[in-house]
Amino acid sequence: MRAVVPYCVEEPKTRLSPLLDADERASFARTMLADVLAAVEGAGGRPEVLATAPVDVGVDRPVVVDDRPLSAAVNAALEERSVGEAPVAVVMADLALATPDALAGLFGAEGDVVLAPGRGGGTNALVCRHPEFRVDYHGVSYRDHREVCAAVGADAAVVDSYRLGTDVDDPADLAEVLLHADGRAADWLRERGFAVAADGGRVRVRRE
Amino acid sequence: MRAVVPYCVEEPKTRLSPLLDADERASFARTMLADVLAAVEGAGGRPEVLATAPVDVGVDRPVVVDDRPLSAAVNAALEERSVGEAPVAVVMADLALATPDALAGLFGAEGDVVLAPGRGGGTNALVCRHPEFRVDYHGVSYRDHREVCAAVGADAAVVDSYRLGTDVDDPADLAEVLLHADGRAADWLRERGFAVAADGGRVRVRRE
Numbered sequence: 001m002r003a004v005v006p007y008c009v010e011e012p013k014t015r016l017s018p019l020l021d022a023d024e025r026a027s028f029a030r031t032m033l034a035d036v037l038a039a040v041e042g043a044g045g046r047p048e049v050l051a052t053a054p055v056d057v058g059v060d061r062p063v064v065v066d067d068r069p070l071s072a073a074v075n076a077a078l079e080e081r082s083v084g085e086a087p088v089a090v091v092m093a094d095l096a097l098a099t100p101d102a103l104a105g106l107f108g109a110e111g112d113v114v115l116a117p118g119r120g121g122g123t124n125a126l127v128c129r130h131p132e133f134r135v136d137y138h139g140v141s142y143r144d145h146r147e148v149c150a151a152v153g154a155d156a157a158v159v160d161s162y163r164l165g166t167d168v169d170d171p172a173d174l175a176e177v178l179l180h181a182d183g184r185a186a187d188w189l190r191e192r193g194f195a196v197a198a199d200g201g202r203v204r205v206r207r208e
Numbered sequence: 209m210r211a212v213v214p215y216c217v218e219e220p221k222t223r224l225s226p227l228l229d230a231d232e233r234a235s236f237a238r239t240m241l242a243d244v245l246a247a248v249e250g251a252g253g254r255p256e257v258l259a260t261a262p263v264d265v266g267v268d269r270p271v272v273v274d275d276r277p278l279s280a281a282v283n284a285a286l287e288e289r290s291v292g293e294a295p296v297a298v299v300m301a302d303l304a305l306a307t308p309d310a311l312a313g314l315f316g317a318e319g320d321v322v323l324a325p326g327r328g329g330g331t332n333a334l335v336c337r338h339p340e341f342r343v344d345y346h347g348v349s350y351r352d353h354r355e356v357c358a359a360v361g362a363d364a365a366v367v368d369s370y371r372l373g374t375d376v377d378d379p380a381d382l383a384e385v386l387l388h389a390d391g392r393a394a395d396w397l398r399e400r401g402f403a404v405a406a407d408g409g410r411v412r413v414r415r416e
Binding site for chain 2: 102119121138143164165175196198
């Protein structure tokens with residue numbers, strides 16, 4: 001399955017600025033992207049980076065540059081698909097916990113549109129097999145995408161995955177990477193001194 | 209499968225105090241408990257409430273009172289099991305997103321110990337089939353439970369479930385209930401005026 005992986009080249013992961021400087025955030029974001037691309041391939045997908053600007057993703061994968069906002073760029077990819085027959089997946093580039101198994105569950109699920117919800121109402125990954133479905137990532141996208149499905153008569157399915165539900169945006173999310181991922185992003189954090197710590201009942205990351 | 213559902217009667221869900229007063233928190237906690245008990249039964253489990261004090265759970269289900277701390281009380285239940293043969297599950301009472309399908313996935317997974325991780329290093333649900341496995345919910349319990357498995361020679365398996373990974377502790381978690389649950393807890397919130405709102409890109413709950 002063709003799998004579009006949107007990637008914002010400019011100032012990625014600004015909410016990690018309490019812990020990482022701008023260069024580190026860019027490096028960490030590219031590392032998560034590499035993990036996601038590998039997981040997509042491991043699930044039998046053909047990843048295609050949809051970047052806001054030219055970017056060296058460090059591996060030999062197609063990169064399409066589209067500097068429009070996220071939803072517009074993804075919808076262009078869906079429109080292109082809708083003249084064909086094949087399904088297309090959209091997988092966010094910060095799913096550092098994604099594994100081939102988790103993505104195979106998404107790719108293999110039946111439904112005109114299959115959604116993998118993310119924490120806080122997001123849509124972390126999806127599969128589209130319906131010609132009229134379009135995305136809107138602004139706001140409560142999971143709810144909105146279900147409404148879009150209803151409006152265009154598409155059967156919506158939902159996959160239940162902690163790994164796909166965990167996008168890495170906030171400092172607390174780094175603990176999820178350290179606890180549950182074993183790819184490049186987890187190594188990247190460990191090499192820079194990050195570790196999980198229990199602090200009065202709450203789990204956080206510390207940097208040595 | 210026998211499924212122990214620990215329930216803290218005294219001052220439950222204190223982290224929801226910015227949104228709910230003490231009586232509301234107690235009522236909401238009991239409502240989530242009722243949803244969890246129903247989901248366990250829907251998955252073919254036999255739920256048993258392990259409460260810190262006598263409590264009316266509103267339905268005809270066995271309640272065992274044990275006023276020791278959580279880990280000690282759960283370990284007493286596991287020790288009781290270890291003289292028998294049958295597996296025992298431990299399912300937290302605040303998994304308002306749990307469905308029969310999600311719990312059936314846990315109950316049916318192979319492994320001496322099966323863990324359903326929760327956000328922040330927690331262990332939201334587990335199945336124990338090994339006589340020496342014991343719990344320790346303090347700190348980073350997911351990591352600790354894997355170490356306990358290694359120490360006693362138990363095969364550890366992990367289920368990948370967003371629904372089981374979402375325990376309801378913080379105000380932000382109420383949005384998860386409203387977006388993804390359709391049981392009593394979601395109704396309880398809606399009846400009291402809670403709704404999901406997108407606020408500058410972040411999703412939160414508001415109360416009318």
